[in-house]
Amino acid sequence: MAVITEDNRKWWLLVAVSCVLGLVLLDETVVGVALPTIEEELGLSVNQSHWVVNSYLLVFACFVAVGGKLGDQFGMLPMFLIGLLVFGLCSVIGGFAPSGHVLITARSVQGIGAAIIFPLFVAMITMTFPKEQRGFALGVGGAIGTIFLSLGPLAGGLLTDLLSWRWIFWINPPIVVLIGLIAFLTWRDVDRPKAPPIDWTGLALIASGMFCTIFSLMQSEVWGWTSPLVYGLFAAGIGLLMVFVWYELRVAAPLIEVDLFVNPAFLASNLTIFMAQYSKMPIFIFAAMYAQEVLGLSPLGAGLLVMLAAITQPFVAPYCGKLTDSHEPGLLATGGMVGLGIAMALMAITAPLDTIWLFAIGVIITGLAMPFVFVPTQTAIMASLPEHKHGQGGGISMTSQMIGGTVGLAISGTLFAFHKDYALVFASTAVLLFVLAVICFILFRKSVTQSA
Incomplete structure (x- = not known):
């Protein structure tokens, strides 16, 4: 009896492409815990170790806007498999990297693979499931992705402690091969209008x-x-x-319809997503470094600490989604930014005390606040645009998110390089969060006034 049939193939495809989202989210959290060990073993400077993360984020940010369009131009399945191949091969090369330069180069090219496959995750689900099942399917995909996100710090710590930091890259290829095989067996193309030139x-x-x-x-x-x-x-x-x-x-x-930013709700939502991703860098990179270099924790211990910022998100996100249905999304998103700012301020205050328990409270609050930043803003973006521009709006929000990460690491890394002060990294992020929360609140209010 065949395991994959015509009746169940869409569910197999859903699980496969959702694991792509999982791999991308895993990469956000798994590398940060291993970074001090990578820095020591390869003899990297602090600046070079940050490029291990930011080379991936920067290339991802630059190319994600075109990833979905490549699928429209050359076919969803061919581009999906090519993106997987690039991502998987670069993971192998990164694991075997004999030097920082090789690792950074592999990570850069890996960012191209991620930029191709990440937008196709939503497109392939949308094209496979009927309209009445798409919301559920996307919800399942998001849940699988957040599971990967939650396990990232723990996986990074375990692999680095028990085996080697190289295994944080070598775990990707088997997953990539399985995803590619299932996608090849289950994907059915559909007729769609000719895509505009890239x-x-x-x-x-x-x-x-x-x-x-x-x-x-x-x-x-x-x-x-x-x-x-x-x-x-x-x-x-x-x-x-x-x-x-x-x-x-x-x-x-x-490539990007920049005139969409004239809409105050759209502008505020993208600023919120930008700042939310910016905030992930102090959490998943600098908190992990602080845990090992100041608190003296092992990679596994640092992974468990940082995991506190991710493990609550799968439980909070559904509740946040329900609130979004009955409350103003902009207000919830602004509240989420304020919550993140409070968490960062608490981490900045407690960092000089070298006390893990006080610092952990701030980390936990970030995990509780993060869904209130991401979930309502996606709703606000879709509500601010006509239906035929939802795809473009989603692509722009992904670009804003990735740019936020790469700018966040660049600014935080620069501050740390000059002052060697973790508290300053957390405090500067808190200040930016509070300032942008005020700006976004004004923009969201303006949007509500205009639509009234």
């Missing part, structure tokens, strides 16, 4: 602009803030991003 000029502008801006921030530790290279690259990056906005407003088929 905006390669826009992609080149945003990728080069992002690279110059982030590279200048992260290299300021090495070159110094007064270096003409730092100022020159930063100015070039900002200039390229301004040209990108100008160009996108004039091209017929833009």
Whole structure:
């Protein structure tokens, strides 16, 4: 009797592509715990160790906007399998990396694979399930993804402690092969309108602009803030991003419809998602480093501590979803940002005390607040756009999310490099959260007033 049949194939496909979301989320949390060990074994500087994370995030952020469009142009299954192949091969190379340069390069290319497969997760589920089952299917996919997210710190600590940090990359290929096999057996293509041409000029502008801006921030530790290279690259990056906005407003088929940001709810939602992902870097990278370098915990102990920020999210997210159905999403999202700000402030206050129990309270609060930032904003984004632009809005929100992560690591890493102060990293994040919470609250209120 066949395990995969025509009747159950969509559920097999759902589990397979949901594991893609899981791999991407796992990568956010699993590397941070192992970073001090990687830094020591490969002889990396603090700046280089941060590039192990940020090279992946930066490339992911630059290419995620085009990932779904590649599926429309060249076919969902072929691009999905190519993305998986790139992701899996780079995981193998990263695990065998003899030096930091090889590891950082592998992570960069791995970001391209993630940028291809991540947007296709939603598209393939939407195209496979009937309209009345899509919400449930996407909910199942999100639940599987958050399970991976929750287990990331624990898996990173266990593998680093018991085997080697290299296994945090080697666990990916078997999962990738299984996902690819199931997708190949269960995917059925559907007829859809011809996709518009890909905006390669826009992609080149945003990728080069992002690279110059982030590279200048992260290299300021090495070159110094007064270096003409730092100022020159930063100015070039900002200039390229301004040209990108100008160009996108004039091209017929833009990579990103930047005029959507005129809508105050859409702008506020993307700022919220940006800041939420920014906040993940102090939690999953710097809290893990603080636990090992200051509190003296093992990688496993650090993983268990950081896991407190993820383990509550699968339980809080459904409750948050119910509240979103009956309350103003913008108010909940703003409250979530304030909650994250309070958690970061508490971590900043307790970090100099070198007391794990007080510090852990702040970590727990971040896990409780995070769903209130992500869940309502996705609802607010969809509500702020006409239905035919939901796909574009989802793609932009993913880009905002990834940019938030790479900017967050760049700024936090730069602050830490110059001051060697974990409390400063947490405190600066708290200040930004409070400031943006006020801005987003005003924008959400403006949107409600306009629609009344």
